[in-house]
Amino acid sequence: MSVDPARTLVALAGLILPLTVLTVAYRLSRRQLIWTAWALVGLALGSVLLGAVQVVTQGQSGLLYPENPMPGVLFGTFANRNSAGLFLVSALALAALLPPPSNTTRFTVWRATICLLLITAILLTRSRTAIVLAALPLAMLFAKTLGTSLSKAQENPSKRPQLLKKGAIAGLVLAALIAGLLAFAPGRISESIDRFDAREDARSYIWEDATYAASSYWPIGSGMGTFDEVFQLDESLENLTPRRAGRAHNDYLEVAIEAGFFGVLLIAMWLAWMAWMTGRARLSEHKWTAWSGSAILAGIAFQSLLDYPLRNQTMLGMGSFAIILLLRFGKADQAEVA
Numbered sequence: 001m002s003v004d005p006a007r008t009l010v011a012l013a014g015l016i017l018p019l020t021v022l023t024v025a026y027r028l029s030r031r032q033l034i035w036t037a038w039a040l041v042g043l044a045l046g047s048v049l050l051g052a053v054q055v056v057t058q059g060q061s062g063l064l065y066p067e068n069p070m071p072g073v074l075f076g077t078f079a080n081r082n083s084a085g086l087f088l089v090s091a092l093a094l095a096a097l098l099p100p101p102s103n104t105t106r107f108t109v110w111r112a113t114i115c116l117l118l119i120t121a122i123l124l125t126r127s128r129t130a131i132v133l134a135a136l137p138l139a140m141l142f143a144k145t146l147g148t149s150l151s152k153a154q155e156n157p158s159k160r161p162q163l164l165k166k167g168a169i170a171g172l173v174l175a176a177l178i179a180g181l182l183a184f185a186p187g188r189i190s191e192s193i194d195r196f197d198a199r200e201d202a203r204s205y206i207w208e209d210a211t212y213a214a215s216s217y218w219p220i221g222s223g224m225g226t227f228d229e230v231f232q233l234d235e236s237l238e239n240l241t242p243r244r245a246g247r248a249h250n251d252y253l254e255v256a257i258e259a260g261f262f263g264v265l266l267i268a269m270w271l272a273w274m275a276w277m278t279g280r281a282r283l284s285e286h287k288w289t290a291w292s293g294s295a296i297l298a299g300i301a302f303q304s305l306l307d308y309p310l311r312n313q314t315m316l317g318m319g320s321f322a323i324i325l326l327l328r329f330g331k332a333d334q335a336e337v338a
Helices: 005-013 016-025 030-056 081-097 105-123 128-133 135-155 155-184 187-199 203-217 225-235 251-281 287-303 315-331
Strands: none
Touching: 016 251, 016 315, 030 081, 030 105, 030 315, 081 135, 081 287, 081 315, 105 128, 105 135, 128 135, 128 287, 135 251, 135 287, 135 315, 155 225, 203 251, 225 251, 251 287, 287 315
16 A cells, blocks of 8 residues: 555565575575675775775765765765764674684784774764764673673683783773774864764754654555655645755654554564564574674664664665574574584
8 A cells, every 4th residue: 555656666676685685694504694794894894995085085086976975974885974884883793793704813903903993984974873873882892802701710710810901901902092083083083073062953853744744644654665755745834944854864753654553563573573582692602693683783773763774775785684693693503503
């Protein structure tokens, strides 16, 4: 049921990529999944390199979508800096929590270097949601490191002081690096932090009209992909601007408009499934790999309150891969080598 079946058909075609990822990735072994996840981290670093060119040249070079100029902002391969930031946060979750792809010496140094590069890039996107969400994988990395140290200390009490000392030193070094980055950062990073001081946001006006639009089409909805058409009917004159809203900038509201009660119910079921699978993963020996998928899905869920990450094909694919990580590593399987 849709007020514009053609747009709904386009929305349906957008499911080809995530369904393909789910189908193909589910058949991979756990080792292949880990290699694939590290390949995604490599792609993120490639996007960071392109973004570095964009930042250094003030957007004069390297932009794939120059119709949205923001000098000094890191977009990478994206048109939307919020999606770019969330993709880098997802890569940060993988880099922070995945096991090594192979028996690599000094892997801890490589992990720390990659995480620091990704954190810097996230700051340069100037995406407030991405900057806040970056704290989630970092907190999980700290918890993983602390848990590993305590576990080793229990197994060998004689080494407990040494392990605790190393953990404290690692924490202080990480804190010093981040503090130094923020204190002596160039103006671009400072501007990213300053964006949190913004007092007005046009999104609040869009949400007001979007809430009314949702009630207009409740409980069936206007049809997936039709928001930009139907919102114009319910946009109030006092909130009208020369620019079109395009999106609700809150995907839960947008789904309520397009899919009505059944869309909201489906979202609630997905969130409940994610919470249940995340809780079950604590019993798995590969829980941190599973929780890297949870971190990605949580980032998508939280950013959906202020943006529309799953309207982006790359993030649809990343979200699908995160589901596979949570599903495959969230339960112990002695018959399969991780």
